[in-house]
Amino acid sequence: xxxxxxxxxxxxxxxxxxxxxxxxxxxxxxxxxxxxxxxxxxxxxxxxxxxxxxxxxxxxxxxxxxxxxxxxxxxxxxxxxxxxxxxxxxxxxxxxxxxxxxxxxxxxxxxxxxxxxxxxxxxxxxxxxxxxxxxxxxxxxxxxxxxxxxxxxxxxxxxxxxxxxxxxxxxxxxxxxxxxxxxxxxxxxxxxxxxxxxxxxxxxxxxxxxxxxxxxxxxxxxxxxxxxxxxxxxxxxxxxxxxxxxxxxxxxxxxxxxxxxxxxxxxxxxxxxxxxxxxxxxxxxxxxxxxxxxxxxxxxxxxxxxxxxxx
Amino acid sequence: xxxxxxxxxxxxxxxxxxxxxxxxxxxxxxxxxxxxxxxxxxxxxxxxxxxxxxxxxxxxxxxxxxxxxxxxxxxxxxxxxxxxxxxxxxxxxxxxxxxxxxxxxxxxxxxxxxxxxxxxxxxxxxxxxxxxxxxxxxxxxxxxxxxxxxxxxxxxxxxxxxxxxxxxxxxxxxxxxxxxxxxxxxxxxxxxxxxxxxxxxxxxxxxxxxxxxxxxxxxxxxxxxxxxxxxxxxxxxxxxxxxxxxxxxxxxxxxxxxxxxxxxxxxxxxxxxxxxxxxxxxxxxxxxxxxxxxxxxxxxxxxxxxxx
Numbered sequence: 001x002x003x004x005x006x007x008x009x010x011x012x013x014x015x016x017x018x019x020x021x022x023x024x025x026x027x028x029x030x031x032x033x034x035x036x037x038x039x040x041x042x043x044x045x046x047x048x049x050x051x052x053x054x055x056x057x058x059x060x061x062x063x064x065x066x067x068x069x070x071x072x073x074x075x076x077x078x079x080x081x082x083x084x085x086x087x088x089x090x091x092x093x094x095x096x097x098x099x100x101x102x103x104x105x106x107x108x109x110x111x112x113x114x115x116x117x118x119x120x121x122x123x124x125x126x127x128x129x130x131x132x133x134x135x136x137x138x139x140x141x142x143x144x145x146x147x148x149x150x151x152x153x154x155x156x157x158x159x160x161x162x163x164x165x166x167x168x169x170x171x172x173x174x175x176x177x178x179x180x181x182x183x184x185x186x187x188x189x190x191x192x193x194x195x196x197x198x199x200x201x202x203x204x205x206x207x208x209x210x211x212x213x214x215x216x217x218x219x220x221x222x223x224x225x226x227x228x229x230x231x232x233x234x235x236x237x238x239x240x241x242x243x244x245x246x247x248x249x250x251x252x253x254x255x256x257x258x259x260x261x262x263x264x265x266x267x268x269x270x271x272x273x274x275x276x277x278x279x280x281x282x283x284x285x286x287x288x289x290x291x292x293x294x295x296x297x298x299x300x301x302x303x304x305x306x307x308x309x310x311x
Numbered sequence: 312x313x314x315x316x317x318x319x320x321x322x323x324x325x326x327x328x329x330x331x332x333x334x335x336x337x338x339x340x341x342x343x344x345x346x347x348x349x350x351x352x353x354x355x356x357x358x359x360x361x362x363x364x365x366x367x368x369x370x371x372x373x374x375x376x377x378x379x380x381x382x383x384x385x386x387x388x389x390x391x392x393x394x395x396x397x398x399x400x401x402x403x404x405x406x407x408x409x410x411x412x413x414x415x416x417x418x419x420x421x422x423x424x425x426x427x428x429x430x431x432x433x434x435x436x437x438x439x440x441x442x443x444x445x446x447x448x449x450x451x452x453x454x455x456x457x458x459x460x461x462x463x464x465x466x467x468x469x470x471x472x473x474x475x476x477x478x479x480x481x482x483x484x485x486x487x488x489x490x491x492x493x494x495x496x497x498x499x500x501x502x503x504x505x506x507x508x509x510x511x512x513x514x515x516x517x518x519x520x521x522x523x524x525x526x527x528x529x530x531x532x533x534x535x536x537x538x539x540x541x542x543x544x545x546x547x548x549x550x551x552x553x554x555x556x557x558x559x560x561x562x563x564x565x566x567x568x569x570x571x572x573x574x575x576x577x578x579x580x581x582x583x584x585x586x587x588x589x590x591x592x593x594x595x596x597x598x599x600x601x602x603x604x605x606x607x608x609x610x611x612x613x614x615x616x617x618x619x
Contacts, residue, residue, distance in 0.1 A: 017510075024514045031420025034413050035433060038484055042440055045451050052454075099344030107338055108345070120348040126535065126605040127598070128542020130569050131355060133576075134594040138358035142582065159351050166348070190330050192337045220444025223544035223569065227576045227590075262446045262545075269450050269549050277454060284447045295442050299435045 046288055053282030061282055066264065070275035073268075075283055080237050081150070081258035082219060088154025088254065089161070089218050090211065096158070097165030097214075098207060104166070105173040106195050125163035132160045133227025141228055148229040150238060151254040156224050161214035168210020172203035205305030209298045216294035220287060222262035230263045261287045359598060362591035369585055375592070381555040381566075383589045384575070390589065392596055394555040398472065398565035399600075402547055405476025405561050406483060406540040411533055413480075414487025418532075421488070422495035423517040434489070441485040449549030452478040457550065470552030470564035478550070479543050487536040490612070494528020495521050531611035538604035542597065544569035568597045 050057070064074025104121075108114040136156035146152045176199050184194040200207075238256035265287060268280035367375070370390040378391025417437070421430050456474040461467045498521050506516040522529065552564030553574045566574065572590045580587045 020512045020515065024512045027514045027517075028420070028424050031416055031424060034416045035420065035437070038413060038417070038440060038481065039433075039436055041481055042443070045443070045447070045455075048455060049447070049450070096344045096347055099341045100347060103338075103341035103345040107341055117345050117348055120352045122609060123602075123605060124348055124351060126538055126601060126608075127355065128544070128569065128601055130542065130544045130572055131359075131594055131598055131601075134362075134572070134591060135351075135355045135358050137576075138362050138591070139354055162347065162351070190334045192334045193330070216442060220442075220446065222444070222446040223548075223573060226573050229576065262444055265450070266446050266545065266549065269446070269453065280450055281454075284444075284450050287444050288447050291442055291444055292439060295435075295439055 046285070046292070049281050049285035049288060053278060053280075053285045056279055056282035057285065061279075066259070066267075070273060070279055073276075073279055075261065075264055075286070077237060078259050078261045078264035078283070079286075082261045084150050084238060084253060085153045085157065085258065085260055086215055086219060088150055089157045090215060092154055092158040093161055093165050093214060094211060097162050097211075098169050100162070101166045101169035101173060102195055102200075105170045106191065106199065121163050121166050125167065128223075129160055129221055130223040130227060132156055133224030135159070136224060136228045147255070148257050149255045150258050152228055153225055153230065153258065153260070154254075156228060157218040157221060160221060160224060161218050164214040164217060165210050168213060169203070169207050172206025172210065173199060175206060176202045205301060209301045209305075212294050212298040212301070216291050216298070219294070220262055220291055222266050225260055225263055226266070230259060261290075355598065359591055359595045363588060363595050365583075366585060366588040366592045369588075370592075379557050381571070383586045384578075384580075388585070392568075392593065394557040395566060395568045395571055395593060396596070397557050397559065398547075398551070398555070398570070399541055399567040399597075401559060401561050401565065402472045402476040402479060402543075402551060402567055403537060403540040405473060406479035406543075407533070407537065409477055409480025410483045410487045410536050410540075414484050414532065414536070415491060415529065417484065417488040418491035418495060418529075419517050419522070422492045423513055423521060437485045437488060441482060443482070445482070445543065445545035446549065448478050448482055449545045452546055452550035464562060467562055468552075468564050470550060471562050472547075472551045472565055473561040475547045475549075475551040476540075476561060478546050479540050482543070482546070483536045483539045486539055487532045490532035490535055491525070491529045494525035494532065494612075497528065498524040527611045527614045531608045534604050534608035534611065538601045538608065541604065542569065542601050544573060548573040568593050572597075 061074045062079065063076055064072060065076050066078075067073040100117075100121075104114065104117065108117070133156065136152060136159075140146045140152045140155055141148065146155075180198055180202070181194050184198050189197065238253040238258060261283060265280050265283040268276045268283065271277075375390055375392055377393070378389055379393055380389035380391050381394045382389045421433065425433065452474045453469075456478055457467070457469060457471065460471075460474055464473075467473070502520055502524060503516055506520045511519070547567045548570040551567065551570060553566050553570055554564055555571065556563060556565035558565060571593055575586060575590045
């Protein structure tokens with residue numbers, strides 16, 4: 001009598017354990033399913049853009065101006081505009097973002113000023129991009145009278161990606177071990193010498209990665225550019241940054257009007273003519289390709305630097 | 312006599328005064344760069360408030376918050392923000408219906424089940440979902456998701472909040488997943504070990520020990536996701552339509568706060584017109600909404616970081 005009940009209860013426990021293990025397996029399957037469907041969505045999106053845009057994905061598309069005839073329209077002014085905006089954004093963000101991160105990580109005393117700066121950086125990262133557009137409209141376009149220029153666009157996108165660059169740079173600086181700083185201090189280096197000669201070179205990889213991630217965010221931003229009045233029909237190029245005479249570079253392009261890849265794509269998407277949707281898909285495929293490429297480079301860099309460094 | 316000349320002088324090394332001076336200057340520059348963040352925040356608030364003041368001289372706050380029509384561009388203008396807020400909330404709710412379950416399942420899987428190698432590959436791949444330009448997501452919603460939904464729901468209009476919301480949901484999955492996963496991984500291992508020692512399976516440990524332990528962090532992830540969805544612009548501007556429409560039905564077209572700002576920016580209204588000033592008032596509402604969510608989210612994340 002006694003033996004049978006304990007055997008029964010053991011088998012009951014076994015059945016229960018098995019049931020719970022099945023639940024484990026089911027969850028693993030669910031997790032993989034959800035994860036891969038999310039990634040599949042990205043693949044479907046990219047493949048579909050390439051397939052839909054295939055008739056336009058050629059050199060003519062890259063070399064033509066926008067046109068009222070969809071089959072003759074191209075993205076020349078858009079990709080030139082985007083390149084110049086990215087150049088401006090990088091030139092503004094890099095020094096300010098890295099300097100701000102160095103201050104917060106290496107210099108900042110624990111006081112209320114630092115606390116306020118930290119809160120602001122975190123908070124700015126969560127402000128919607130269109131709000132930056134409104135800020136730029138009120139500040140750069142009307143207050144500073146910079147107009148609808150490449151400079152305005154570059155400044156706007158710089159403010160937008162500044163928190164991303166600051167956070168990434170701080171992480172890179174934090175990864176440099178303390179003993180390296182202490183060794184330099186012990187040899188009589190000042191704080192700036194420690195930072196510039198030792199900490200910065202070691203964290204360059206991480207800083208570069210953060211910069212690329214920031215720029216890949218800026219390249220696809222549409223809303224703030226629309227708010228500051230980016231034009232979508234621009235059938236001319238900004239002035240060339242290179243000139244034939246000394247000093248061979250010119251900055252007059254900063255004041256030129258522009259269009260950009262995402263703006264051009266938005267313009268085509270919002271037209272009812274299905275022929276323009278082909279252009280939109282082609283522009284989207286190129287834009288998405290560039291974003292994925294930049295992110296891929298960042299991931300690869302992060303992996304390389306993590307592997308190479310042995311403190 | 313000559314001996315004293317060859318012995319190096321004891322004292323501060325050459326140029327120390329200059330190097331210390333240089334350090335002070337550099338520190339000043341670095342602080343100035345860090346203060347850019349503070350000035351940006353101040354500038355946002357000042358610009359939005361200053362530019363919307365003329366709007367509120369014309370429209371009373373009561374009308375703004377309670378009127379059920381938003382037609383600032385019509386001859387008979389009405390200025391009730393409610394339709395835009397409703398549009399924003401509906402797309403956000405649809406987005407959350409996708410992102411919260413998917414993000415939570417992915418976070419639990421990555422934190423508690425996934426082998427190390429898979430996690431190292433999947434995490435950056437998932438981040439890519441959040442890196443896709445939003446205008447490309449807009450195209451996705453309008454040209455792929457909507458036609459697909461129209462097969463399932465006959466009579467679905469070409470512009471609708473459902474497809475925009477679903478796509479925003481996909482877009483914010485990585486935010487929800489990565490913040491929740493951080494919170495779950497902050498739960499100390501001894502709690503898991505205690506649970507395993509009692510005979511619990513992985514799934515039981517995850518749902519009854521890890522998730523409750525990381526609850527404030529998971530809540531923060533959801534709230535940050537809400538804030539993203541509320542501020543999303545291009546997907547709704549492309550796929551949800553630009554007509555303000557006070558409805559809770561996601562299959563209808565409706566403008567959000569952000570879509571309205573885009574619509575006005577695309578036109579050529581004069582700078583001093585009331586329609587133009589209305590975008591700053593709309594932006595102010597949007598800023599307040601996201602600010603509330605962000606503050607709640609950050610307070611909660613700070614709590615989970617301090618809990619253990």
